[in-house]
Amino acid sequence: xxxxxxxxxxxxxxxxxxxxxxxxxxxxxxxxxxxxxxxxxxxxxxxxxxxxxxxxxxxxxxxxxxxxxxxxx
Numbered sequence: 193x194x195x196x197x198x199x200x201x202x203x204x205x206x207x208x209x210x211x212x213x214x215x216x217x218x219x220x221x222x223x224x225x226x227x228x229x230x231x232x233x234x235x236x237x238x239x240x241x242x243x244x245x246x247x248x249x250x251x252x253x254x255x256x257x258x259x260x261x262x263x264x265x
Contacts, residue, residue, distance in 0.1 A: 229255075230255050230256050231253065231254055232252070232255070233252065234251045234252060234253035235247045236251075
């Protein structure tokens, strides 16, 4: 498999984040968002980035657990 490097400029990433935050502010007047489901399928990195093979090892992920992890930052 060919490995093509991709370069992203810091200024472009910052601009994208600003646009996303502005859109988020316009999306909903409430201070929080409700989700109907907590669980999702998780695919290992090796399988996720291999478009030539279907993933064989699926695990479950949890939005609640992910959010608890991100709040630690």
